Amino acid sequence: MNLILQALHDITSAQVQHLAALSGASHSEQTDARRWRLREAKPHKDIADYCFAHQIDYGFVPADKTLADFGLVVMDMDSTLISIECIDEIADMQGLKPEVAAITESAMRGEIDFAESLRRRVALLEGLDESALQRVYDERLKLNPGAEIMLASLKKHGIRTLLVSGGFLFFTERLKPRLGLDYTHANTLEIVGGKLTGRVLGKILDAQGKAEWLIKIRDELGLGPEQVIAMGDGANDLKMMAEAGISIAYHAKPVVRAQASYAFNFVGLDGLTRLFAR
DSSP states (O other), X not given: OEEEEEOSSOOOHHHHHXXXXXXXXXXXXXXXXXXXXXXXXXXXXXXXXXXXXXXXXXXXXXXXXXXXXXXXXXXXXXXXXXSSOHHHXXXXXXXXXXXXXXXXXXXXXXXXXXXXXXXXXXXXTTTOBTHHHHHHHHHTOOBOTTHHHHHHHXXXXXXXXXXXXEEEHHHHXXXXXXXXXXXXXXXXXXXXXXXXXXXXXXXOOOHHHHHHHHXXXXXXXXXXXXXXXXXXXXXXXXXXXXXXXXXXXXXXXXHHHTTSSEEESSSOTTHHHHHTOO
């Protein structure tokens, strides 16, 4: 196994030496100022705490594993591909962001059933003009750092992308052509007479729905679980992450970090590209 170290700052020689000693690495290679590869490394109970304290993201990667081994990357949208929770920003147009954000946080920690939490949050939006959705997209929606680098690298390797969100189709359908995503799926807000009704149309896409979409696209592409990477940040992503050979917790809640193959606590989405780089 190689122990890959990444950070947003220069990783010092002293830090590398300490981690090399803990992992029993045969030797270390600096690929750039903010990434190191420690060869023939082994897990050690102190590595996680040391790396977190020094704002270093780490991962044990098989020496022969590269991005070319994968065929599909499945991503959550809110707070994973993009930096906001869309429903919280929509609620801000109604002056209700604190109330809605509190429900969002509770759902992401796994304290409230997602479908019920979504119904409660959307109900608070009743009467809002649909133009608020476009304002959120134009004025507040930002990609998370490294998103475009990651997506360009996936495209270069012929890896398909699925954006599956417990958020709203309004946003996923705009991101799909903008970013060249292959597949997207999300929930649909009911709009009547130019106003949000406070209801979601059809079956709510929840944690199980996300997992089912991953399986659907995976099977259509003829891929095995080991050829799929899933990325998310909240409890609603855990079921789909469990269906993938590799799962990435991106700036995630503790419950997600604990169950993921790798956690990016500090680096951007391009950390995925760098994790499997030669």
